Amino acid sequence: MSDTRATTGTGLWTGLMKAKPAKPGEIYGVPGQGESLKISAVVIAGLIFVWWYFTYAGLVKPLFLPSPMGVIEAFLGILKDGFTGASFWEHTWVSTLRVFGAFLLACVIGIPLGIAMGMSRVARGVFDPPIEFYRPIPPLAYLPLMIIWFGIDELSKVLLIFLSVLAPMALGARAGVKSAAIEQIHAAYSFGASRWQVIRLVVLPSAMPEIFTAMRVGIGFGWTTLVAAEMVAATSGLGYMVLSASRFLQTPIVIMGIVVIAAIAYAFDHLVRFVERRVVPWKGRA
Amino acid sequence: MTALVVRNASVFYPVPGKQPVHALKNINLEIHDKDFVVALGASGCGKSTLLNLIAGFMAPSEGEISLNERVVSGPGADRSVVFQKHALMPWLNVLDNVAFGLKIQGCEKSKREKIARDFIKLLGLEQFEKHATYELSGGMQQRVGIARALTSDPAILLMDEPLGALDALTRERAQELILRVWRDTGKMVFFITHSVEEALFMGTKLVVMSPRPGRISHVFDLPFSRQYFETGNARAIKACAEFIALREKILQIIFTDEAGTHDE
Numbered sequence: 001m002s003d004t005r006a007t008t009g010t011g012l013w014t015g016l017m018k019a020k021p022a023k024p025g026e027i028y029g030v031p032g033q034g035e036s037l038k039i040s041a042v043v044i045a046g047l048i049f050v051w052w053y054f055t056y057a058g059l060v061k062p063l064f065l066p067s068p069m070g071v072i073e074a075f076l077g078i079l080k081d082g083f084t085g086a087s088f089w090e091h092t093w094v095s096t097l098r099v100f101g102a103f104l105l106a107c108v109i110g111i112p113l114g115i116a117m118g119m120s121r122v123a124r125g126v127f128d129p130p131i132e133f134y135r136p137i138p139p140l141a142y143l144p145l146m147i148i149w150f151g152i153d154e155l156s157k158v159l160l161i162f163l164s165v166l167a168p169m170a171l172g173a174r175a176g177v178k179s180a181a182i183e184q185i186h187a188a189y190s191f192g193a194s195r196w197q198v199i200r201l202v203v204l205p206s207a208m209p210e211i212f213t214a215m216r217v218g219i220g221f222g223w224t225t226l227v228a229a230e231m232v233a234a235t236s237g238l239g240y241m242v243l244s245a246s247r248f249l250q251t252p253i254v255i256m257g258i259v260v261i262a263a264i265a266y267a268f269d270h271l272v273r274f275v276e277r278r279v280v281p282w283k284g285r286a
Numbered sequence: 287m288t289a290l291v292v293r294n295a296s297v298f299y300p301v302p303g304k305q306p307v308h309a310l311k312n313i314n315l316e317i318h319d320k321d322f323v324v325a326l327g328a329s330g331c332g333k334s335t336l337l338n339l340i341a342g343f344m345a346p347s348e349g350e351i352s353l354n355e356r357v358v359s360g361p362g363a364d365r366s367v368v369f370q371k372h373a374l375m376p377w378l379n380v381l382d383n384v385a386f387g388l389k390i391q392g393c394e395k396s397k398r399e400k401i402a403r404d405f406i407k408l409l410g411l412e413q414f415e416k417h418a419t420y421e422l423s424g425g426m427q428q429r430v431g432i433a434r435a436l437t438s439d440p441a442i443l444l445m446d447e448p449l450g451a452l453d454a455l456t457r458e459r460a461q462e463l464i465l466r467v468w469r470d471t472g473k474m475v476f477f478i479t480h481s482v483e484e485a486l487f488m489g490t491k492l493v494v495m496s497p498r499p500g501r502i503s504h505v506f507d508l509p510f511s512r513q514y515f516e517t518g519n520a521r522a523i524k525a526c527a528e529f530i531a532l533r534e535k536i537l538q539i540i541f542t543d544e545a546g547t548h549d550e
Contacts, residue, residue: 183373186343190361191387191438201390205377282376285420 066252071259074252083253084244086236095238096264098154098229099222102161106218110166111211114173118207119199127170135167139225143232152233164225165218172214176207209283212276216269223265288354288441290317290340290474295349297335297500308499309335313349315493315502317442322468322475322511324489326482326536328544332500333478337446340476341367353441363391366435368445373431374419381406381415384433391438398437405433408467425456432467442474450480461488462520465511482536486510487524494536496543504539506532 022028048068054060055067062070078088086094116123134142139160150156180203188198230239238257245253276283292315298306310332317323325333338344339351342361351358353365366387374383381402382389388398406412409429419427428448435443448464449457461484468475479485485492487510494504510523523529 181372183369183371184375186341186361186367187369187373187386187434188390189343190341190363190365190367191390192361192363193390197390201386202375205375208377280377282418282420285376 063249063251066255070252071255074250075256078241078253078256083241084235091236091238091241092260092264094236095226095230095261098158098237099161099219099226102158103165103215103219103222105158105162106165106169106222107215110169110214110218111173113166114170114175114214115177115199115204115207117170118174118177119203124174131167131170134163135171139164140228140231143228147232157229157234160229161222161225164221168218168221169211169214172210172217173207176210176214177203179210180206208280209276212272212280216272219268219272220265223261226261288319288474290315290351290353290442290476292316292336292340292351293349295336295339295346295351297332297339297344298347310339310346311499311501313500313502317474317476317491319474320472320490322465322477322488322490323493324477324479324485324491325493325495326479326485326540327495328497328540329480330500331495331497331543333495334446335500336495337367337444337476337478340442341365341444363387363438364441366438366440366443368428368431368435368443368448370447370450371424371427374427374434376418376420378419379415380411380417380419380422380430383419383430384437387434387438401437402433405436408436408470409433409463423456424452425460428452428460429463432464436467436471436473440473442476443468445475445477447478447480449484457484458520462514464488465514469515482533482540483524486529486533486536487514487520492536494539496540503543504536506536 026033051065052068055062055065055070066074075088082088083091113123113127117127118124142163143160146156146160150159184202184206185198188202193201226237227239227242230237231243234240238261242254242257242261245251245257292313295310295313296308297310298308300306313332313336315323315336325336327333335344339346340358342358342365345359358365375386378386381399384406385393385398385402388401393401403412403415406415409432411426411429411433414422414426419430422430431448432443445464449460452460464475465488477485477488479488486508489508490511492504492506492508493502494506495501496503510529513523514520517523
């Protein structure tokens with residue numbers, strides 16, 4: 001009688017494994033429905049508490065893990081005096097410009113490229129090999145080449161981030177082309193649409209949900225690559241700040257830099273989700 | 287006199303190392319002004335292939351299709367298609383969906399919205415102009431699709447099981463609506479269905495198709511839609527003895543066709 005196991009008994013395990021009856025307004029059995037915000041808040045508070053406790057009780061040396069207060073002090077210090085001659089806002093602004101500049105460039109080039117690859121056999125044949133070739137290579141591996149080819153100034157930094165964002169953008173847009181139903185495309189053609197009109201009026205709008213997902217993935221890659229991009233010949237930027245602080249064992253600044261990068265990335269992700277709800281309210285419903 | 291003519295059309299696919307597969311074989315069909323031609327048959331009998339030929343989404347392997355003596359060589363606005371589903375644009379509201387074809391044809395905004403509103407009214411959707419299509423029921427979505435197809439003033443409406451996804455009650459009401467639209471607009475219609483009752487009720491001419499190879503096996507002229515316009519009572523027509531007798535006869539034909547080709 002193994003199939004009745006989940007509905008009888010009272011142990012913790014059976015309680016977890018049991019499908020719960022739906023509340024009014026919910027549908028029985030939908031995976032993962034319900035609000036998770038409160039749980040997340042409790043987890044974050046818990047993590048900070050554990051962090052605080054470990055440092056407060058002296059279980060780890062501040063060099064390895066400074067206390068939360070230590071990190072906040074480092075933050076306030078840099079806010080007041082700057083870091084290596086540049087203010088906190090300058091570091092943040094420079095990095096944000098690099099990442100978003102590269103991201104916008106990747107959108108402008110990657111989305112049409114992906115659409116072209118989805119729409120045309122020729123474009124797919126031409127661009128698939130180079131993109132699939134460089135995509136899995138860690139940016140750190142081709143950083144030396146970028147510097148040799150494009151110098152040590154902004155160009156190589158932005159290009160490095162751009163390349164890491166380009167592949168997910170192009171692949172997302174390419175997958176998005178498949179979202180248009182053949183009936184929608186046929187409907188447009190039977191009104192006499194040109195190929196270009198089909199792309200602009202049917203394929204591109206259908207691909208928007210996938211493109212938004214690609215943007216969220218892509219900007220994540222951008223921030224991931226930031227530290228690598230600011231490794232060589234940078235004098236400002238959040239990645240530069242983290243790297244130089246680590247050389248002088250200024251762990252509080254390292255952690256602070258990480259938190260700032262995470263916060264900006266998180267805020268931007270929410271902005272994209274907000275725009276997504278406005279632009280494609282039909283996502284998953286049609 | 288407008289007419290759509292399918293002459294000796296065949297479609298076959300080459301299969302490596304075997305005889306080619308015939309999706310359609312030697313189809314001859316004429317659709318004249320004010321005809322409502324219904325194609326009926328089991329799955330795989332080539333109904334949709336025939337519709338795709340007429341729409342121009344597919345070219346025949348042999349034979350030709352012509353509309354008013356012009357050979358069909360691709361999709362065109364003189365042959366509008368109403369699909370079973372998935373054919374509306376969810377990012378556009380009802381008005382913009384209906385006006386979609388006119389937009390493609392370069393009709394300016396105020397003019398296309400005026401034309402679209404006329405057809406929205408014809409299909410009884412006035413109150414839903416600004417609604418998103420995914421907020422509408424299946425029946426209303428199909429009405430949007432029909433309104434959109436009518437905007438380009440086609441010579442013929444091609445309907446590929448437009449009511450197949452609707453519940454039984456909505457479906458009966460939609461049948462009557464389509465008949466009234468057909469009468470009021472005077473378009474030729476080519477209509478595909480799986481439902482024998484629907485086919486008999488709506489068509490002026492019934493084409494029964496059978497599979498392997500897809501071909502037209504029987505043709506009937508039908509009086510029932512004309513009777514409906516006289517009496518306005520759809521159920522009474524569908525319940526009359528003549529209707530039921532013909533329904534059973536056609537079901538018999540389809541079952542016999544199926545049994546004869548059951549070799550899988």
